[in-house]
Amino acid sequence: MTVSPDIATAGRRQTAALSVFLVVQTLGTVFFVGDVIGDLRADPLSIHFIFEAVVTAALVLGILFGTFALRRTIELLRAQDQALAVARGALSDVIDRQFQAWALTPAERDVGFLALKGLDVAEIAELRGAAQGTVRAQLTRIYSKAGVSGRAQFAAFFVEDLLGAGVPEASA
Amino acid sequence: MAAPRTPAAAPPSLWDPVVRITHWGIAVSVLVNAALDEGGSLLHVSLGWLVMALLLLRLVWGVLGPGEARFSAFPPNPVAALRHLGQLASGKGVRHYPSHNPAGAMMAYAFWACLALVTVTGLVMTGGATPMQVADEKAAVASGDWSALIKESDGESSEDEDNSLRHTAEEVHEVVANLLLILAALHVAGVLVEARTMRRNLVAPMLLGQRRK
Numbered sequence: 001m002t003v004s005p006d007i008a009t010a011g012r013r014q015t016a017a018l019s020v021f022l023v024v025q026t027l028g029t030v031f032f033v034g035d036v037i038g039d040l041r042a043d044p045l046s047i048h049f050i051f052e053a054v055v056t057a058a059l060v061l062g063i064l065f066g067t068f069a070l071r072r073t074i075e076l077l078r079a080q081d082q083a084l085a086v087a088r089g090a091l092s093d094v095i096d097r098q099f100q101a102w103a104l105t106p107a108e109r110d111v112g113f114l115a116l117k118g119l120d121v122a123e124i125a126e127l128r129g130a131a132q133g134t135v136r137a138q139l140t141r142i143y144s145k146a147g148v149s150g151r152a153q154f155a156a157f158f159v160e161d162l163l164g165a166g167v168p169e170a171s172a
Numbered sequence: 173m174a175a176p177r178t179p180a181a182a183p184p185s186l187w188d189p190v191v192r193i194t195h196w197g198i199a200v201s202v203l204v205n206a207a208l209d210e211g212g213s214l215l216h217v218s219l220g221w222l223v224m225a226l227l228l229l230r231l232v233w234g235v236l237g238p239g240e241a242r243f244s245a246f247p248p249n250p251v252a253a254l255r256h257l258g259q260l261a262s263g264k265g266v267r268h269y270p271s272h273n274p275a276g277a278m279m280a281y282a283f284w285a286c287l288a289l290v291t292v293t294g295l296v297m298t299g300g301a302t303p304m305q306v307a308d309e310k311a312a313v314a315s316g317d318w319s320a321l322i323k324e325s326d327g328e329s330s331e332d333e334d335n336s337l338r339h340t341a342e343e344v345h346e347v348v349a350n351l352l353l354i355l356a357a358l359h360v361a362g363v364l365v366e367a368r369t370m371r372r373n374l375v376a377p378m379l380l381g382q383r384r385k
Contacts, residue, residue: 019189023197023229030225034302063229067190067236074188074238 011077018070025066029059095158102145111138116155182268184240186381191241194230195378198223198287199356206353214310217294218303224291227284240270246277253278260369273366279359286355289348296341 125132201219252274
């Protein structure tokens with residue numbers, strides 16, 4: 001299971017940008033520290049050097065915090081990825097069980113899924129290589145087995161579960 | 173759709189950006205410094221400092237980074253490494269690891285030790301000069317001011333010591349640089365063997381991951 005492409009891409013861009021920033025930051029710090037060490041050998045106790053030492057400490061701390069923040073971001077994205085996959089799996093389990101409880105035929109199940117995904121009759125017919133009349137008849141049978149008045153109520157049947165106390169356990 | 177992720181058993185389908193940037197940054201820098209530019213040149217010294225920065229970042233990432241990038245995910249274990257190589261050779265009992273496999277882990281630690289040694293000896297050879305200082309020095313020499321080439325010294329004995337230290341550093345630098353190239357060749361061979369035996373693409377996770385669609 002993967003997150004929908006745009007969320008995944010956005011996450012990847014964000015972590016990539018943070019990483020590039022971190023690399024540039026490290027590069028700058030290493031060069032700066034090299035320069036400071038050169039100064040240190042020239043004149044250890046000048047105000048100039050003390051100031052540079054403070055800046056160096058700040059830069060190093062910045063890298064450590066940046067590293068930590070990047071790790072948190074990466075872990076957060078992975079957690080979301082997994083949570084979404086679990087939620088998806090749970091929802092499709094619920095739908096499966098409900099379809100079974102309604103005793104839908106395999107063909108009706110496919111059509112029911114596609115209808116829940118928001119495809120219209122023409123699109124479903126094209127996807128399944130069937131006539132529009134067949135799909136319309138299958139949908140009517142699904143609605144009557146489910147005891148709903150039409151497509152809106154059919155979709156609402158599952159959304160209602162989600163809006164209530166989360167996804168319930170098997171109701172079959 | 174990608175295969176379901178099983179966090180415990182398989183290495184990541186895409187390494188995190190820090191791992192990838194440091195990996196390729198160091199790989200390219202080492203190859204350029206070994207083959208294309210001249211030791212002591214501005215480019216050589218600059219790339220050396222770049223490698224030092226990337227290595228430091230990778231080591232920090234090994235402590236603070238996400239699970240599979242951390243040292244704890246691939247502790248150095250020569251016995252396990254040999255066992256893994258044996259399994260690869262016989263083609264039996266090879267398993268997946270959540271991070272680097274034990275042989276790959278040993279390779280990573282060997283790389284890091286060599287890189288650290290090569291940068292430290294490089295610093296000794298240049299007297300710790302930053303690329304900015306090297307550039308200044310070269311500009312001064314180019315403009316006819318040869319005094320930049322005369323190193324200030326406190327006395328004869330310390331200069332002798334300095335010279336012998338630099339000489340040793342130079343020897344070590346060259347030996348370890350060659351060792352790095354040998355390691356790199358072994359590394360590539362290891363990736364090929366592993367990819368073939370496990371029927372798994374190891375290069376994509378280090379580049380941009382599996383291309384979907």
